[in-house]
Amino acid sequence: MNSIIENSDQIHDIAVLDSIPINADRMATASHAVAETQAAADITAASGIDQAIESFVGPIAQAFSNVVFFELSIGGVGIPLIVVWLMAAAVFLTVYLRFQPIRGLKYSIGIIRGRFTRKTDPGQVSSFQALATELSGTVGLGNIAGVAVAITVGGPGAALWIIIFGFFAMTVKMAEATLGVKYRKIQADGTVSGGPMYYLRDGLAEIGRPKLGKFLAVFYAIATVIGVIGAGNLFQANQAAAILVKATGGDSSFLADKLWLIGAVVAALTALVILGGIKKIGQWTSKLTPMMAILYFLSILVILVMNIGEIPHAFALMFTGAFTPDGLTGGVIGVAIVGIQRALFSNAAGIGSAAMAHAASKTTKPATEGFVAMWEPLIDSVIICTLTSLAIITTGLYGSSSEDGIGLTSEAFATVAGWFPILLTICVVLFAFSTILAYGYYGQQALGYLTGNSKKADKAYQIFWILAVIVGASMSLESVIAFSDAIFFLMAFPNLLGLYFLSRILRLEILRLRKRIDVGVMREITPAELQVGMGDHEPTAEQIKAAEAGRRRKRDKLREVRDSLKAKKLERAKRGD
Numbered sequence: 001m002n003s004i005i006e007n008s009d010q011i012h013d014i015a016v017l018d019s020i021p022i023n024a025d026r027m028a029t030a031s032h033a034v035a036e037t038q039a040a041a042d043i044t045a046a047s048g049i050d051q052a053i054e055s056f057v058g059p060i061a062q063a064f065s066n067v068v069f070f071e072l073s074i075g076g077v078g079i080p081l082i083v084v085w086l087m088a089a090a091v092f093l094t095v096y097l098r099f100q101p102i103r104g105l106k107y108s109i110g111i112i113r114g115r116f117t118r119k120t121d122p123g124q125v126s127s128f129q130a131l132a133t134e135l136s137g138t139v140g141l142g143n144i145a146g147v148a149v150a151i152t153v154g155g156p157g158a159a160l161w162i163i164i165f166g167f168f169a170m171t172v173k174m175a176e177a178t179l180g181v182k183y184r185k186i187q188a189d190g191t192v193s194g195g196p197m198y199y200l201r202d203g204l205a206e207i208g209r210p211k212l213g214k215f216l217a218v219f220y221a222i223a224t225v226i227g228v229i230g231a232g233n234l235f236q237a238n239q240a241a242a243i244l245v246k247a248t249g250g251d252s253s254f255l256a257d258k259l260w261l262i263g264a265v266v267a268a269l270t271a272l273v274i275l276g277g278i279k280k281i282g283q284w285t286s287k288l289t290p291m292m293a294i295l296y297f298l299s300i301l302v303i304l305v306m307n308i309g310e311i312p313h314a315f316a317l318m319f320t321g322a323f324t325p326d327g328l329t330g331g332v333i334g335v336a337i338v339g340i341q342r343a344l345f346s347n348a349a350g351i352g353s354a355a356m357a358h359a360a361s362k363t364t365k366p367a368t369e370g371f372v373a374m375w376e377p378l379i380d381s382v383i384i385c386t387l388t389s390l391a392i393i394t395t396g397l398y399g400s401s402s403e404d405g406i407g408l409t410s411e412a413f414a415t416v417a418g419w420f421p422i423l424l425t426i427c428v429v430l431f432a433f434s435t436i437l438a439y440g441y442y443g444q445q446a447l448g449y450l451t452g453n454s455k456k457a458d459k460a461y462q463i464f465w466i467l468a469v470i471v472g473a474s475m476s477l478e479s480v481i482a483f484s485d486a487i488f489f490l491m492a493f494p495n496l497l498g499l500y501f502l503s504r505i506l507r508l509e510i511l512r513l514r515k516r517i518d519v520g521v522m523r524e525i526t527p528a529e530l531q532v533g534m535g536d537h538e539p540t541a542e543q544i545k546a547a548e549a550g551r552r553r554k555r556d557k558l559r560e561v562r563d564s565l566k567a568k569k570l571e572r573a574k575r576g577d
Helices: 008-014 030-066 083-098 105-112 127-138 143-152 158-184 196-206 209-248 259-274 276-308 306-325 330-347 353-358 365-371 375-394 404-412 421-451 455-472 478-490 492-501 505-518 540-577
Strands: 069-072 079-080
Touching: 008 375, 008 421, 008 540, 069 083, 069 209, 069 421, 079 083, 079 330, 083 158, 083 330, 083 492, 083 505, 105 127, 105 375, 105 505, 127 276, 127 353, 127 375, 127 421, 127 492, 143 330, 143 375, 143 404, 143 421, 158 196, 158 353, 158 365, 196 209, 196 353, 196 404, 196 421, 196 492, 209 259, 209 421, 209 455, 209 478, 209 492, 209 505, 259 375, 259 421, 259 455, 276 306, 276 375, 276 404, 276 421, 276 478, 306 330, 306 353, 306 375, 306 404, 353 478, 353 505, 365 478, 365 505, 375 404, 404 478, 421 455, 478 492
Parallel strands: none
Antiparallel strands: 069 079
């Protein structure tokens, strides 16, 4: 997840959208002068709107943000309580579920490849597509700018803490995805409704806390509808537009006074995908996510090859800096908090988005998606963040550059060649676009819970989401984004409460699936044509017919067993008389 609060400085570093200066050199002719005057008027108008909104929303946003991100001062180090809340859950679940990120990762490979689920199983996307959807929402500026900020503030040691808590976050994602599938709702038309709202409501009712469950579910759904607007839409569009302007010449760029045009293009692409629902989103993200990851990986690899001799020294700096820092941000605790905060804010473990992405997966066994979801923080916070850290540390820029955030990462790319940061620009734009797609779906799921899955409300939200892309690209609206970002992290409060309450059910689901695989009860689906796979997962008419016949046979067999048991019970009762 690309935190707005953690990247607010980059909004100014990349471009201040409501104060782009006019280039006087381009006013050589009268026609140019008219064009420039009109552009200035447009920017001034946009600035006036921004300022009006900021003056009204700003104080409210600041006050609310202070509550959500309230800090305790320990040894002179400010520790946000929301980070402690997320951190405690990650450690607890990892221990309680018997360290599945170490012991259970081997089970996930076959599941991701769709070998243990049938095309006729309930759901709309493959496990791989659900994984790609969630990764598309979490991989982004948090991995590029957030890591750079962490190293700037906490030194190389902060990077190691990002990796450490990326490991613990794997279990949180596992928990969310498992419960998301267990308590999802399959509609008559085959569409899926799922997410923390449902396991908060139905899961807590199952353990005798129905009132608390209903309250937490509504609270979570409202927070999601509001929170994803800033975190997953306005901020993403804003940053995509800003970095495109910077990459094409900054103030003198053709796009400098046409941010709305960038927003319109992104909005049009968003409409093509998001109006098609989760199936279309899954198809796009399953292609975009690997492409983004490969492009970013190869780009970083070039940097590391050029500085290969510095890699051992970089790892040494990370380890020594993590446990013996030279007074940075309050010593070890300070460096740890910086790293942990960036890790948890980057991968969104505890927010509940994994439950919504994986609820749509084709499966009849909830825990299968838990083993898939573990890969998300592994890829996000362990692999990608490590690559970014090494690129910054091996180039030596973290100690000499005046840049921070994405500017520092861009400088690391520029050490290869002057044009190399263009690749970073492409990655950031793709990351932003994929996040818009994923979080649009999450908002729809939350709104569907609140409106009883109203088709009209769903369509209206889709249209609003598409138009918001243009607004986000054209205007800064920093207080609006900050407010929705605070709301976004407020989602962690009810979600993690639910995970604590349902931890026993969760543990049973996870360990039972592992046991079934170990003893050979759960095997790969045969024939192979029936496996969900990683791409084409739509069943044929013959497969659907065969599956329905199989379900009827099971129901008939179950009915026979029940009738037989009932008859034996009556017979024993008669003999007893």
